[in-house]
Amino acid sequence: MKDNIVLQMKNIHKSFPGVRALQGVDFTLRKGEVHALMGENGAGKSTLIKVLTGVYSKDEGDILLDGHEGPVAIHSPQDAQKVGISTVYQEITLCPNLSVAENMFIGRTSGMGQNWKKMNSDTEKILKSLDIPASATQQLETCSLAVQQMIAIARAVDMDCKVLILDEPTSSLDEQEVEKLFKLMRDLRSRGVGIVFVTHFLDQVYEICDRITVMRDGQLVGEFEIKDLPRVKLVSKMLGKELDDMSDIKGEQKTYERKAGEVPVLEAENRVSDAGIKPFNFHIDKGEVNGFTGLLGSGRSECVRAIFGADRVTGGTIKMNGKPVKINKALDAMKNGIAYLPEDRKGDGIVGDLSVRENIILAQQVLRGFFKPFSKAKQYEIADEYIKLLSIKTASADTPIKSLSGGNQQKVILARWLFTHPEYLILDEPTRGIDVGTKVDIQKLVLKLASEGMSVTFISSELDEMLRTCSRLVVMRDRKVVGELSGDDLNQSKVMSTIAGGDK
Amino acid sequence: MQKKEVKKTDENILTRMVRNQMFIPLLALAALALFNLIAGPEFFAITLGTNSAGNPVLSGYPITILDSGSELAILAIGMTLVTAASGGQDISVGAAVAIAGSVLLRMLCGGNSRPEELAMPIIVAFLISCIVAMLFGAFNGVLVAYFKIQPMIATLILYTAGRSIAAWINNNELPVITDPGLSYFGGFIPGVPIPTPFFIAVICVVAIFLVLKFTNLGLYTQAVGINENSSKLNGLNPQLIKIISFVILGLCVAVVGLIKVSRIQTINYSVIAKDIEMDAILAVALGGNALSGGKFNMAASIFGAYVIQFLTQTLYRFKVSADALPAYKAVVVIVLVVISAPTVKEWFGKMSRKFKVKEVA
Numbered sequence: 092m093k094d095n096i097v098l099q100m101k102n103i104h105k106s107f108p109g110v111r112a113l114q115g116v117d118f119t120l121r122k123g124e125v126h127a128l129m130g131e132n133g134a135g136k137s138t139l140i141k142v143l144t145g146v147y148s149k150d151e152g153d154i155l156l157d158g159h160e161g162p163v164a165i166h167s168p169q170d171a172q173k174v175g176i177s178t179v180y181q182e183i184t185l186c187p188n189l190s191v192a193e194n195m196f197i198g199r200t201s202g203m204g205q206n207w208k209k210m211n212s213d214t215e216k217i218l219k220s221l222d223i224p225a226s227a228t229q230q231l232e233t234c235s236l237a238v239q240q241m242i243a244i245a246r247a248v249d250m251d252c253k254v255l256i257l258d259e260p261t262s263s264l265d266e267q268e269v270e271k272l273f274k275l276m277r278d279l280r281s282r283g284v285g286i287v288f289v290t291h292f293l294d295q296v297y298e299i300c301d302r303i304t305v306m307r308d309g310q311l312v313g314e315f316e317i318k319d320l321p322r323v324k325l326v327s328k329m330l331g332k333e334l335d336d337m338s339d340i341k342g343e344q345k346t347y348e349r350k351a352g353e354v355p356v357l358e359a360e361n362r363v364s365d366a367g368i369k370p371f372n373f374h375i376d377k378g379e380v381n382g383f384t385g386l387l388g389s390g391r392s393e394c395v396r397a398i399f400g401a402d403r404v405t406g407g408t409i410k411m412n413g414k415p416v417k418i419n420k421a422l423d424a425m426k427n428g429i430a431y432l433p434e435d436r437k438g439d440g441i442v443g444d445l446s447v448r449e450n451i452i453l454a455q456q457v458l459r460g461f462f463k464p465f466s467k468a469k470q471y472e473i474a475d476e477y478i479k480l481l482s483i484k485t486a487s488a489d490t491p492i493k494s495l496s497g498g499n500q501q502k503v504i505l506a507r508w509l510f511t512h513p514e515y516l517i518l519d520e521p522t523r524g525i526d527v528g529t530k531v532d533i534q535k536l537v538l539k540l541a542s543e544g545m546s547v548t549f550i551s552s553e554l555d556e557m558l559r560t561c562s563r564l565v566v567m568r569d570r571k572v573v574g575e576l577s578g579d580d581l582n583q584s585k586v587m588s589t590i591a592g593g594d595k
Numbered sequence: 596m597q598k599k600e601v602k603k604t605d606e607n608i609l610t611r612m613v614r615n616q617m618f619i620p621l622l623a624l625a626a627l628a629l630f631n632l633i634a635g636p637e638f639f640a641i642t643l644g645t646n647s648a649g650n651p652v653l654s655g656y657p658i659t660i661l662d663s664g665s666e667l668a669i670l671a672i673g674m675t676l677v678t679a680a681s682g683g684q685d686i687s688v689g690a691a692v693a694i695a696g697s698v699l700l701r702m703l704c705g706g707n708s709r710p711e712e713l714a715m716p717i718i719v720a721f722l723i724s725c726i727v728a729m730l731f732g733a734f735n736g737v738l739v740a741y742f743k744i745q746p747m748i749a750t751l752i753l754y755t756a757g758r759s760i761a762a763w764i765n766n767n768e769l770p771v772i773t774d775p776g777l778s779y780f781g782g783f784i785p786g787v788p789i790p791t792p793f794f795i796a797v798i799c800v801v802a803i804f805l806v807l808k809f810t811n812l813g814l815y816t817q818a819v820g821i822n823e824n825s826s827k828l829n830g831l832n833p834q835l836i837k838i839i840s841f842v843i844l845g846l847c848v849a850v851v852g853l854i855k856v857s858r859i860q861t862i863n864y865s866v867i868a869k870d871i872e873m874d875a876i877l878a879v880a881l882g883g884n885a886l887s888g889g890k891f892n893m894a895a896s897i898f899g900a901y902v903i904q905f906l907t908q909t910l911y912r913f914k915v916s917a918d919a920l921p922a923y924k925a926v927v928v929i930v931l932v933v934i935s936a937p938t939v940k941e942w943f944g945k946m947s948r949k950f951k952v953k954e955v956a
Contacts, residue, residue, distance in 0.1 A: 401828055422830035433828055442822045444890045449814060456811060457830040464811045507829075 095121045096157065097285040098143075098176075098254050103152035105138055112138040115152075116311045118304055120254060120285040122157075125276060127296045127317075128289050130306035131329050131387055131552055136289055139306070140256055144171040144178050157253065177247030181259040183239045185246075187232035191218070194231050195246050221245050221275060237268030241275055248279060255279065256287045261295060262388070273299050291388030292569055293322060293591065307331050322591035329386065330554055332583050353377065354413035356546045357398070357429070357515050362407030364397035366390075370407055371572045373398070373565065375515065375546045380537060382549045382557045385567030385590055391550050392434045394567070395517045399424045399431040401439075411514075425458055428514035432504055432521055434550070436497070440504045443493035447485050448474035450492045451506045458511060477506035482532075498525035505533070515546045522551055534560050554583060566590055616883035616892040619931075620899045623881060627905050631912070638912060643788060648775070653788045656908050661789075664904030665796035666851050666868075670875040671900040672803050673844025675884060675891050680816040680840040681739050682888030683746025684876045688848055690757020691731055692868035695852030697761035698724040700770045700862055703777070708770040717776060725849040731757075732845025736838030754872075762864040771861045781857030792854050799850060800897055807893065816840055820888035870921065877924065878903050880931050 098120040105113040113135050120126050130136045141147045143154065145165040153162040156174055165171050168178075185194045192214035214227035223241045225234050234242065240260050247255055257276075261269045276286055276299060288300060296303065296317075303320055305312040305328045312328050320328075355374040363370040368390040375381055383391035396402045398409065400418045409418050411427050418424045424431065433439035442450055451474050452465055459465075465473070474488035481502045485495055492503055501521060508516060518537065522530040537547050537560050551557050557564060563577040566589040574589040631638040641655040670688055677685050702723050705714025713720075731753060738749035780791055807813045818826045819833045826833050855867050880886055881902055882895030903924075910923050933939055 399828075420830075421828050422832075425830045431828065433825075438822075439824045439828055442818045442825050444821045445814075445817060449818075453814070453818060454829045456814065461811050461815070462809070464809065464814070 095123075097122045098157070099155040100139070100143065101153045101155070103139065103142055103154075104150045105142055105147060106150055112309050113142070113149075114309045116306065116309070117314075118311075119314065120287060121302075122253075122285055123280050123283045124301040125280055125286045125288050125299050127300040127303045128287055128306070129296070129303055129325065129329055130312075134306040134329075135309040136306055137258070138309075140178070140258060140287070140289070143254075144168050144176060144256065172250060172252075175251055175253040176256070177250060177252040177254070178256040178258060179240060179243045179247060179260055181262050183236070183243060185231055185239065185243055187230075187239075189231060190227065191225050191229050191231055191234070191242055192227040194242060195227075195249065199250065217245050217249050218242075221248070221278065223275070235268065237264050237271055240264070240272060244275060244279075248284065252284065254285050254287065256289070258289045259291070260288075261290060261292060269295065291386055293325070293386070294569060296325075297322065305329055323588045326386070326587045326591045330587065332554065332587065355410075356412060358410040358413075359398055360408050360410075362394075362397050362404070362409065364393060364402040364404050366393040366396060366402040367570055368393045368397065369571045371397075371565075373572075375548060377546055378541050378544050379563070380541045380547045380549055380561050381563040381565065382551070382561040383565045383567060384550075384554065384557055384586060387552065389567040389590075390570035391567050392519050393570070394565075394572075395431065395519055395548060395550065396433075399429055399517060401431065401433070422457070425454065425511060428512075429517065430454070430508035430511050430513035430515070431517045432501075432508055432519060434519040434523070436501060436504065436523075441492045441500050444491055446489045447478070447483070447492050447495070447503055448488040450503050451477055451510060454507050455510045473510060477503075477510060481506055481536075496525075498529035501525055501533075502529070505536075509540075513545065515548075516540065517548045517550075519550045520552065521549070522553070522556060530556070554586060558583065558586070568592055616895045617898065619883050620881050620895060620902050624902045624905060627902070627909055631909055634912075638909075646783065648785070650783055650785045651788045652783050652790075656912065658790065660901060660904045660908050661793050663792075663907070664901040665790075665792035666854055666871070667874050667878055667900035667904055668796045668897045669799045669847050669850050670844075670871065671878040671882075671896045672799060672893065673840075673847035674875045674879050675882070675893055675896040676812070676816055676840040677746065677844050678876075678879050678884060678886060679820045679888055679891040680837045681746045682820055683739070684872075684879075684886065685735060685750045685841065685844055686747055686872045686876075687731075687735065687750040687753035687757055688844065688851075688872045688875060689868040689870060690754050690761070691728055691845065691848040692852045692855055692871065693758050693761035693862070693864055694731060694764065695724045695728040695849040696856040696862050696867055697764040697864070698727045699852060699856050700772065701765050703772055703774075704770040708765070708768040710770070710772070713772070713774050713776075721849070721853055724852055725846055728849035728852065729842045729845035732841040732843070732848070733838055736841030739841065740834035740837040758864050761862070761867075765862075769861050769863070773860070777857050777860055779857065781854045781859075795850060795854065799847070803893060812839075813891075813893075817890055821890070873921070873924070874903050874907075875900070877928060877931075880928075 096119060100116065100118040103113050103116045116135065116139055118139065128136050128139070138147065142149045143165070145167045148166065154165060156163050159174065163174055165174065165176070186197065189197065192211045195214045195217065196210050211227040218225055218227065221241070223238060223245060225238050225242060231239060231242065244255065244257075260272060264272065280286060288296070290296060300317055302314060302316060303325065304314045305325065307329065308331070353376065356377050358374040360372055361370040362373065371394055373394070383394055385391050393402065397404060398418070400420045400423055404419050409416055416423070416427050418427065418429075421431070442453065448470050452470055456465060471488055477483070478485060478488065483502045483506065484499050492500055495503065505521065521533050534556060537549055541547050549557065549560050558581060562581075563575065564581065564586060565572055566574040566576060566586065568590055573592065576585055576589060638656050641653055641657055643651060643653055646652045674684065674688070677683070699720050702715055702720035703713050703717065704710040735750050735753060738744045738752070739746050742749070780795065782791060784791055815831055815836050818829070819831060819836045823833045851868065856862055876886070878900035879896050880899070882892060882899035884891045884896060906924070906927065907920065910920055915923060
């Protein structure tokens with residue numbers, strides 16, 4: 092192995108039932124570098140990291156480490172720690188109610204005895220050397236999130252780690268805290284630690300990283316020096332669209348033009364929620380299909396959730412057809428004719444143990460009220476109607492929804508919202524993780540609904556799909572709306588350069 | 596060919612039967628009945644006699660089961676809803692029964708512990724005790740729904756304090772009511788040889804089935820219990836629904852409080868409805884309802900309550916002392932919990948698949 096290389100992963104394969112999560116991925120980490128690992132949903136970043144840290148066992152491939160003869164075997168996170176690979180996750184995995192020193196040494200001492208004095212003074216030394224503003228005897232939960240994260244990093248460093256993996260450490264930090272964390276990362280870099288940095292924030296990548304490895308669909312796209320990869324190229328590599336074949340799948344969708352005297356169906360002004368997005372403006376016209384686009388974690392879901400009142404709304408106004416309305420919770424939005432198909436189908440969408448029939452009627456039933464249940468006969472009639480309309484594949488209307496395939500579950504949730512006959516339908520990743528046939532069905536349905544006068548906001552990770560269905564795209568980066576594209580601007584190159592923030 | 600088909604439907608009926616939620620309580624009932632039959636069929640004897648007031652009454656083990664089981668069945672209604680919506684159980688129902696009973700007595704005697712006549716009609720006193728019990732239910736519900744305390748921990752507060760509160764309501768006195776009108780609810784209505792609690796239970800059961808049919812209580816509690824996030828995005832208010840389930844349980848508690856106080860025309864704060872919460876929870880579990888919440892089967896819970904009472908009476912028959920009862924019931928709990936544990940279910944699934952493969956081979 093070359094001198095400056097600290098970790099090399101070669102030809103890593105990993106499959107799960109039905110999914111080939113990693114297909115021959117190589118990854119190289121050098122001493123004293125910050126290396127960004129980038130990729131969209133399902134690219135295989137987290138699988139790669141879990142293989143490296145021993146959470147998953149690899150099917151094939153070798154992991155080589157500096158100072159070890161031949162491939163090393165890592166079967167558990169403990170093994171990984173022993174050979175000098177440490178991970179710090181987005182959520183702090185330390186014990187909040189123990190002291191800083193206890194957290195630094197927990198699980199690392201042998202035997203029953205414990206020299207508390209030495210432990211505290213050692214901790215003070217480490218904290219000082221890394222310039223972390225905390226004291227050894229302080230309770231961990233009294234430190235800010237950033238400091239807690241830094242302590243987790245310090246713990247890893249003190250365990251003599253050569254490879255430090257930071258998995259989205261900055262997601263819950265504010266700008267100053269991020270700056271502090273970066274200072275620590277630079278310090279560690281100068282000490283020769285190899286740092287793997289996983290993040291969704293493009294700005295941060297360009298601020299601190301030396302190299303970028305891009306993955307897509309379980310495969311390696313390539314390893315690049317940061318100076319050789321301008322942002323727009325990075326975005327195109329992540330999304331899997333070469334800048335050259337920009338000839339483009341321009342949407343068949345005509346640009347929507349508002350007729351004179353018409354007001355938007357929905358208009359949001361300075362809307363903001365507690366989910367960490369910046370206030371944004373947004374509007375949609377009758378019969379229009381538009382969308383929020385941006386990389387994963389850019390805040391596109393949070394925006395539509397703020398419109399629907401799914402997160403706690405902290406500011407801004409909503410007008411429906413020109414009239415101001417109050418939307419603070421889901422029921423408010425529903426009463427105003429808004430429907431929202433959530434991104435997290437399993438966590439927010441389906442009610443797993445209930446039948447397809449009950450899942451379909453749920454939202455409309457809530458709108459109708461507690462004392463007006465649909466009769467059983469009526470429920471079956473409705474369920475059968477939508478099962479037929481959306482060709483949902485289910486044994487019967489009484490089958491529990493959780494035993495359906497992902498695509499059919501999604502159709503049931505779609506049926507639930509169509510049955511509320513909304514004026515404005517929000518679809519957040521309706522096509523994620525479902526088969527191609529169903530995807531096309533859903534796209535067609537969206538266009539059909541729009542032609543019948545429904546306004547639809549469509550969010551998808553797949554740019555092609557967005558360009559095909561939407562007549563206007565709101566572009567987001569790092570939780571801010573950074574642009575709005577329509578008409579001739581609605582093409583891949585323009586979208587990607589807007590996501591990246593210019594053609595830098 | 597035809598033979599094969601017949602066999603297939605046979606198997607279907609069998610698997611359908613085993614899958615039915617009533618299967619476990621029915622099996623338990625059959626086992627208990629058979630056991631008692633073998634030990635001596637006199638267990639099932641019912642005799643018609645007269646009580647001290649000269650009214651005709653039926654007596655015998657089956658009647659006792661019907662009588663005491665009705666209290667449990669009423670509590671099981673509320674406990675099923677609480678379990679479904681909150682994914683936990685209320686362990687304070689025994690203490691809450693003491694409070695409801697104490698309020699009832701206090702209202703009836705109006706501060707005088709040996710009243711010559713009732714201070715107010717029984718129905719008014721009962722309604723007041725209902726309101727108080729529902730308020731205590733709401734208290735538990737708020738702790739669970741808004742403060743996100745685990746139901747068992749939240750209700751531990753009232754479990755601990757309830758009996759003291761009950762004693763305090765009557766200034767620690769033990770009022771005795773002599774009016775025979777009160778005795779009807781836990782005893783017999785003159786001329787009717789079947790114990791009144793059974794009729795009260797029937798009223799409650801009919802009421803809850805009407806509520807489940809004509810409102811969305813069932814759909815909402817199940818949706819909230821299965822997926823709170825999703826329920827919220829469908830416009831439901833999970834907190835409110837959890838609180839409502841606890842308030843309904845409070846109403847059930849007040850009804851049982853009336854029966855309990857009526858039985859002895861007075862109250863014993865430390866003994867009334869002692870450990871009844873465990874039996875009520877057991878009824879829900881025996882009915883095949885997941886104690887982690889979500890889908891429920893009300894009929895199975897109610898039936899489970901009578902089966903639990905059957906078990907209790909069986910143990911009494913074999914001269915097991917009241918103090919030793921919980922030890923025997925614990926065995927039932929262990930069996931129930933173990934067969935519904937995910938690991939065991941998985942194991943059963945594997946075994947049955949293996950068995951099927953063998954059969955095919």
